[in-house]
Amino acid sequence: xxxxxxxxxxxxxxTAFPGESKDxxxxxxxxxxxxxxxLSGLYICPSDEQVRYTVRLHxxxxxxxxxxxxxxxxxxxxxVRFDGRIVVAPDAQKTEAYQENHNLLLSETAVVDTLPQLxxxxxxxxxxxxxxxxxxxxxxxxxxxxxxxxxxxxRILQMLSFLSPVIDKVADPQEKEALRARVESAVRGL
Amino acid sequence: xxxxxxxxxxxxxxxKEILKGIDLTIAPGEIHAVMGPNGAxxxxxxxxxxxxxxxxxxxxxVLFDGKDLxxxxxxxxxWAGIFLSFQYPVEIPGVTITSFLKTAVNARRKAAGLxxxxxxxxxxxxxxxxxxxxxRPEFAKREVNVGFSGxxxxxxxxxxxxxxxxxxxxxxxxxxxxDVDALRIVADGVNALHTPENAAIVxxxxxxxxxxxxxxxxxxxxAGKIVADGGPELADExxxxxxxxF
Numbered sequence: 001x002x003x004x005x006x007x008x009x010x011x012x013x014x015t016a017f018p019g020e021s022k023d024x025x026x027x028x029x030x031x032x033x034x035x036x037x038x039l040s041g042l043y044i045c046p047s048d049e050q051v052r053y054t055v056r057l058h059x060x061x062x063x064x065x066x067x068x069x070x071x072x073x074x075x076x077x078x079x080v081r082f083d084g085r086i087v088v089a090p091d092a093q094k095t096e097a098y099q100e101n102h103n104l105l106l107s108e109t110a111v112v113d114t115l116p117q118l119x120x121x122x123x124x125x126x127x128x129x130x131x132x133x134x135x136x137x138x139x140x141x142x143x144x145x146x147x148x149x150x151x152x153x154x155r156i157l158q159m160l161s162f163l164s165p166v167i168d169k170v171a172d173p174q175e176k177e178a179l180r181a182r183v184e185s186a187v188r189g190l
Numbered sequence: 191x192x193x194x195x196x197x198x199x200x201x202x203x204x205x206k207e208i209l210k211g212i213d214l215t216i217a218p219g220e221i222h223a224v225m226g227p228n229g230a231x232x233x234x235x236x237x238x239x240x241x242x243x244x245x246x247x248x249x250x251x252v253l254f255d256g257k258d259l260x261x262x263x264x265x266x267x268x269w270a271g272i273f274l275s276f277q278y279p280v281e282i283p284g285v286t287i288t289s290f291l292k293t294a295v296n297a298r299r300k301a302a303g304l305x306x307x308x309x310x311x312x313x314x315x316x317x318x319x320x321x322x323x324x325x326r327p328e329f330a331k332r333e334v335n336v337g338f339s340g341x342x343x344x345x346x347x348x349x350x351x352x353x354x355x356x357x358x359x360x361x362x363x364x365x366x367x368x369d370v371d372a373l374r375i376v377a378d379g380v381n382a383l384h385t386p387e388n389a390a391i392v393x394x395x396x397x398x399x400x401x402x403x404x405x406x407x408x409x410x411x412x413a414g415k416i417v418a419d420g421g422p423e424l425a426d427e428x429x430x431x432x433x434x435x436f
Binding site for chain 2: 139144148153154160161162163164165168
């Protein structure tokens with residue numbers, strides 16, 4: 001359980017790399033005005049991994065902001081479940097809460113369950129959520145191949161492109177580059 | 191020898207036939223304009239030549255430099271010297287122009303049995319070609335086409351063309367959505383890259399681009415067939431009388 005007090009910022013990044021199964025529940029209580037939450041997740045599950053994220057984020061007071069961005073690549077017979085709920089209490093006016101979960105599904109046998117939920121009890125808020133499960137974009141792939149990038153390399157670039165918004169959430173430049181390198185080597189190993 | 195020889199080309203998507211028997215021969219040094227109304231099959235022709243997987247060739251043949259073009263993957267066509275300037279260039283978030291083109295240039299060198307360019311040599315080449323198409327150097331760090339204006343996207347296409355030095359450039363409606371200034375920059379790039387050894391196909395709906403890039407040959411494509419061939423004067427005739435005369 002994370003409790004975020006007035007004017008505090010909580011930055012949290014969850015990762016699951018190939019071979020790692022995870023079952024994580026993240027409870028976040030925003031209890032002080034002016035608080036910010038950046039919650040991100042990145043998962044690469046190419047074989048039989050099981051990854052489950054359960055997010056319960058409560059906006060209990062006015063004037064706070066939360067961003068959630070979960071993105072992952074799922075293949076083989078891996079199973080991913082994203083169950084994310086944002087609750088905005090009646091007093092939490094001027095809340096901004098955003099939640100996104102996007103998935104690249106690369107096999108017929110992999111499974112993604114995504115359950116974004118918003119419970120809003122205040123009337124003056126900005127909230128949105130979105131979830132997608134898609135495949136590699138064929139137009140992007142053709143564009144890259146038409147420039148002489150081989151199909152396999154084009155797929156790798158597309159996957160890195162897909163995950164890069166999560167990597168960009170890391171503020172520290174050194175940590176960001178370390179994560180980018182780790183993601184690149186994981187993607188190249190797929 | 192001909193650079194490109196298209197014989198009785200039929201192609202489409204799924205059950206729908208779009209190209210219904212195209213014949214077209216191009217020699218080095220030539221610039222061919224393909225004009226036609228919307229839905230004539232102009233973009234399909236360019237997509238089929240570049241190898242877009244969604245299109246199916248049902249009949250006919252295409253030889254490029256004497257080789258069977260239709261048997262090649264899109265990347266192999268690029269290595270052989272085909273370049274398609276897209277009507278709608280694709281955005282690739284998270285991939286910078288530098289890393290995109292470095293991957294492309296080195297993949298092509300590898301296919302030709304050459305060592306990859308060093309980082310320094312690549313950057314030098316990139317800088318030179320950017321200056322050539324009057325693209326500001328800071329674009330090298332931008333993500334491919336992300337947040338670019340219409341003109342910037344088209345200029346980026348011409349820049350990539352300059353980097354890849356194709357034998358045959360196919361410009362698919364490169365003029366669409368461009369104002370006169372952007373059109374001139376694109377045309378200047380195309381003209382500057384044109385040599386007696388390479389060739390271009392300029393696909394366009396309007397004659398405007400052809401004021402800047404003078405074609406040696408003009409073809410009219412209508413309902414999947416070439417219905418008229420001529421020299422530059424044919425473009426003027428179309429401007430005056432439209433496509434209905436064919």
